[in-house]
Amino acid sequence: MSGNTSDQSFPEPATDDFLTLYHQTEYIEQIKQTTTMEDNELKQLSATLDSVYFNKHTDLSARLSVGSWIQAVDLIHHGDVRNAFCLVRPPGHHALTNEACGFCIYNNVAIAANYAIEKLNYNRILIVDWDVHHGNTTQYAFYDNPKVLFISIHRYDNGEFWPNLRESNYDFIGTGRGRGFNVNIALNDKDIGDSDYLTIFHRIVLPLAYEFDPELVLVSAGYDSSFGCPVGQLNLSPSLYAHLTHKLMAFAEGKVIVGLEGGYYLDTLSESVGHTLSALLGDPMPSLDPMKPINPSVLETISNCISTLSFRWKFLHIYPLLNDNVLFPDISHLKLQSWSDVKVPNFEPTDEHHNVEDKLGIEKRFDYLKNTHPIAGNNKISGTCLVYDNRMQNHKNEEDPTYPENPERIKHTYALLKQLGLKRRCKCIEARYATRTELLRVHTEEYVNTIASTVNMEQTALNDFGASENSVYFNCHTYDNALLASGSLLAVIDEVCSGESLNGMALIRPPGHHALKDRCMGFCFFNNVAIGARHAQQVYGLERIAIIDWDVHHGNGTAEIFEDDPNILYISVHRFDHGRYFPNSDFSSSQFCGTGEGLGRTIHIAWNGRDVKDGDYIVAFINIIIPILYEFRPQLILVSAGFDAAHGDKLGRLGVSPKCFAHLTHLLMTVVHLNPSVYTLNHRKNSPIISTPTRQTRQRLQQEKSISYSGGLVLALEGGYQITALSQCVAHCVATLLGDNCPRLSSNLSISEKSCKSMQQTIEIHANYWNMLKGFDPVNRFYDQDSIRRPVIGRNTRQNPQNTTTTTISSSSSSSSSNTTIELNNESDLVHSKLNNLCLNDKQPITKCTSTPGDNNNNHLDDEFSQLFKTKLTLNADSSLNNTSDRLRSTSISKHPSERLYVHEQNSYETLNNSESTVAKTSGVVIDPSESHHQQQPSTSNGSGFTSEDIHDFFGLPSSHELTSQVFAVTPLSWCPHLISVHNNPNWKPDINSLCNSCNHSNENWVCLSCYSVYCGRYANSHMIEHFNITKHSIVLSYADLSTWCYQCESYVHNEILLNMKRAVYQAKFGEDMPGSS
Incomplete structure (x- = not known):
């Protein structure tokens, strides 16, 4: 599929060369023979297998199924399409190398993945299997292969659900080099719905996928988890699959192939496939029913997976660590079997058909879901609107043209949008001024009058006025530009809420989120986003509005304005530094969560320190912000889009890439249309809130009809003071709003220890208010010796x-x-x-x-x-x-x-x-x-047998060098149980000049080999010891002498698993390969 259009392709049957990428030649020949077998022979063959049947067309059908996957891989690889859906049968994820099983003849997805790896040189492929049954043979195919991250979400019922295999449980995570790359999310209850699967995606699938950074995404899309399927018996709504698909489209530059596996209730199967296709085409997300509390058994499953996999994946460290190196729980009481135990399992037959009464209830429920949450796809609505007016450049610092908040910010950004062709693809709308009435919805009349009075003031008086406030300046155009900025944002909100555009970008200045009701500060005069939220509440009757503020500074003005409003959800991700970062207030801490009826509606994720990059923001969004938005179900999302967290910004001094903001925008687009369509008009004319301007009301009444509206996303520029980075950030966001693929983020995403602590604090507080944040309890880290x-x-x-x-x-x-x-x-x-x-x-x-x-x-x-x-x-x-x-x-x-x-x-x-x-x-x-688990005691004699010549030669000393009277030698441990915590990253490029993350110490620094954080050692300020006490990351490497130390064993350690890291540091330190490393 390309853009918003789809092309249907007709594949060729796969040849033996493709089939042998996974299956044995003898087995392929056996399937060929079925084309000439008599019916009784086919029945006899089927009787020896588990849940398989044959006829004379089986071989051709199975080869066409494989051929479809191969063709989809080729089309995407060559750029002919950006994604694909393979509507195929028979399915494949139960087919073994030499045996058909579970309706499957050839393993379509395994063959496609091997084809991409062996023939097209792909190195990282993500396979997500959301069929209700475990994709056991796909697991077998890649169990020791780190090039494939295989994630299966399946019903398990403690081994009682087909295929009833021991290896379908959470503790089977791969072996050898592939250890940690096999993920079994085994569900042990059938009362499982949308909120459970979304939580699984947010806490496991997406974190691992972001850290893995796949080059291709393959989905074994079974729809037997859908509501009404008599086989799976779960309760997923068909529209949920659009949301799951959209989330996976963030990876591999959108190279996603979805292929049909199971699904046996035709109504929900066809509806689910339709929703998946709609998402692949880039249509808006469909609505969902309100989120239900997460099933406790799902939380237990997630916790088990985290405990088992956190040694490999840093993004899972948002879960607090309870105990390290805990042995796997004993599950020997379960009656489980491995595939090697039996060839054909002998299971009790089950009734997989609905009775008449159940069928009537299912049909009624299906009709509700189909009508309430229809498949999206309204191509009559323009995609993205854009507002910009060069008059907003008139506000400037007359004394200092190089002041951070200057007209070049929007001028350069708009020029880049034009250069990249993004402006041409947007619907450009006319800017307008905010009216006095609109301002008074947020600000006091006295304050508005004060700012208006600056128009007639001399520049000297304006300079004095600015100096008396906190980080603001004035000129004679300030009031005019502030009105234009607020009014232009309202123009975008009108465009979106009236159904004329799906989303919009307001390229405006001056910014607004620091402006209080009665005071200007931080470059801000009128609080643009707050004015916009009140406008949407009154004019369009919206009852739930979310404001996401990702500016590096806390939007203290917005938070204070809505602190007691239960209908406005305000979430801010900002640098805090324990109150030492602007706006320098404890009000910006994670502890503040609103007042009165607005308690729990203000959410602060407060970073402490500069070590914040893409990974920290991604983890915060997928674990906290997006789940809360699913539960809140906003009718409109406004983003205070400051880009001063971008790498290179001298005010923010963080390290977020422009590409990351594309991903944040993509994630928000998933939760924009959670509500069924409503009719919006000025139906609150009698509201006690100040009414909208007369000209606006007349404009809407002239339409003489109600407008269908299901939600919208509007970005409003706030900060961002590194011109190049700002321009690129805005461009990435606009491209994402237009439906372009998300760019791939840099490899080796990580998350800092301080960021984990900040997010844990926010979760601990707001789990009291939001069900979707429950279950982040401390976990053990399981250890397999x-x-x-x-x-x-x-x-x-x-x-x-x-x-x-x-x-x-x-x-x-x-x-x-x-x-x-x-x-x-x-x-x-x-x-x-x-x-x-x-x-x-x-x-x-x-x-x-x-x-x-x-x-x-x-x-x-x-x-x-x-x-x-x-x-x-x-x-x-x-x-x-x-x-x-x-x-x-x-x-x-x-x-x-x-x-x-x-x-x-x-x-x-x-x-x-x-x-x-x-x-x-x-x-x-x-x-x-x-x-060998001991250290030799220092020797005070020459009993070791070394002569002085030996010592000179061993240490590379000149023969004239005078030796000390005593030589001490320490033999490190050759193995310790804590090596399990080492994260061996072959792409790691160490910076041996890195400063301690806590004190900026430059000498005697060590790097943690679990999370690659750098801290000083015990002979400096002991910050690495503090890091160990908090994280229990035991193994560290010295940048000074390349020694490795285990804090828990209190000993030096040298093991083969550490060699890659030592070689990397040696190369960085001396500019050559480490001796003996070839």
Whole structure:
């Protein structure tokens, strides 16, 4: 699809070359044979499988289904369309490599993803599976692959819902390099509706997607979670799918492919597909019913997912940490099975049809949903209106032309809109002046008179007047321009609320959000947005208006004006610095939440410090602002759009990119039209509020008809004082309003510890007022001891030769090469040796091969997918002091009996204890990690065997250098359990000159290897210790000497998982590769 039009394509059947991207050749041949089978043969084949049927057309249909996905990938990749919907069947997400299952023949989405990766060189693909059943075989396909983030939202019922698999639960998060990239959001209740799925998206799907930064988004779109489906039995409204789709369109520059999976109630299926298509076409979002409280079981599911995944994803750290390194809960009491346990599950049949009485109720409910929340798509309405008038440049500082708030701000911005062709695509409307009556809805009459009197004052007197106020200046045009700014915003609101435009941008100055009822301050004279909100209330009868203020300064004027108004929701995201940042008031803290009837309607997200960037704003929006807006259901959203939080702005001094504001705008567009259409006109003529001007009322009465209106979004310029950044920010916002794709944000988005604390404070306060903020309780961080590489655990099995598996280790050194055999005591030891050698970010490829299983009577292990089989483990070791490397080749545990994986890993170790490594070589015993978890005591003698020549050579000292009388050596731990907290980011570019985030200290700084925050060490101001005490991020790296320290073990640590970070710092520090890193 392109723009607001769609093109229908007819695919070619997928060839075997495409099918073999996931399926086995023998299986493909078996499906081919179904075209010539007799009916009784087809029935016999189906009887051996779970929920599958065949006829002579099955193979062609399945190939067309795959072909549709492949064609969609190609069209999007080459830029022919920006997104696609594959209306296909049979579905695919249950099809195994060698077996049909669950109505699925070929795994469409897995083949499409592999095609994009292997043929088109994509590196990051997001797959979201919202079918009510777990996409188990899509999980199998990418379980160890960090190039695919797979997120499945499915009904689980503690293993009682099909496909009843152990691996469908939340704690199956991937393995090896793919650990943390498999996400199972397992639902354990069927009383689940729109608010539950929105919460799942806001707290898990969107945070992970933003941090992952996909290049392509694929959606396994099953609609069996829709209301009325007898299979899923959940309660999602069809219109919800438009909202979910729109949220995913923020990623990958809009490259989204949605493909049909399940959905078995035809009415809601077709309606749900229609809503999804409408969203892909860029239509306005449909309305939703009011949000219900979140199901407690969903909150528990989310909490479990956060506990399991927060080691990998920084954006999940908005949840407070209760305890670190907590073992996974015991769920052995559940009757669960893995796919390897059975070929065809034997489940009790269920009645998947509605009885007559239920069907009548469902049809009545469906008619309500269809009529109340229809599929959007009113192409008669203009998209975006724009107001600008160059007369607003007349207000300027006559004494200082370089003053931050100057006419160049809007002049340069408007020029860029014209240059980019955005102005041409907007509906440009005429600016107008605000009337006195309109001003008096907000400001006192005495104050309005005072500002009006400046017109006749001399410039000297104006300078004195400005000096007596807080950060304002005047000239003879100030009053005129202030009226024009307020009136121009009202013109945009009129355009939107009358249904003439969907949204609008008011490019105006001077700004307004600091202006109080009776006082000017902070460059502001009349509070434009407050005047606009009152205008919408009175003239159009709107009862719920939201004001979002993302200017870096708190909009204290707007907050004070509406502090007791329950019909105005005011949300401000601003820099606070504990009251030391303008407007320098405790009123701007997160503690203030309104007064009287407006209690809970004022929401402050108050940043403390400068370390605030894109990630912090994104997390604040998707976890706090957007959920609250879904619950509040505004009829109009006004944005105090200041851009002084942008990178480079000397007033804000934060680091938000212009692209980020496009994403914030996109997120707001999802919640603009939550209400069903209403009729707006001046039906509050008898309101006690001051009436609208006569000319305005007559203009509306002349229409002689009511206007259908469902909501609108209006942006009004506030601050922003770096001209280039301001212009780009506005351009990105306008492009998004026009329906353009969101640009991709820079990779490696992060969130600071201080920002997390600020948001947690806001959530803690407002969870008392908003159901959509409930459930952010502190979480444990689950720990899986098998997820970090340790030295291979072994035993000298000469003492116990029974029941052993032989493992061959080939050791080579500069002097000799020999083979040493280590016998692991039993099958469990072999498994532990392999699991303990899995690395979180191993860069070596994983390739498929065929291996020969050993004894078929091996026991199943509950924590893995498949049967254990015996194999040989070959380890090539170079035991030299400077560079010791292990090359491990082993056969991994497979996901199901028919498929084996060959894992090839190449890893380098640094031997830090030469004597231990020598013992290991000669004795054939691999050292247990527990034997090396200590630090050697400092030696005061030469008993180590080193001569002075050895020491000079080892440390690279000239032979003439005088040595101290004592040499101390510390052997770091080779493994510790807290390595699980390390976030290994291969794209990290360290700035070794970074200052401490708390005190700007420049020496003895350390970087946290969980969140990459920089703080000073214990010999400076100990801010890294404070960071650890708050976050429990244990592992830190010294920028001074590249050592790594674990605060919980109170020891230095050196493990292979840390090498990438050490290499990066070495490269940044010395401009060359670290020795031994090649």
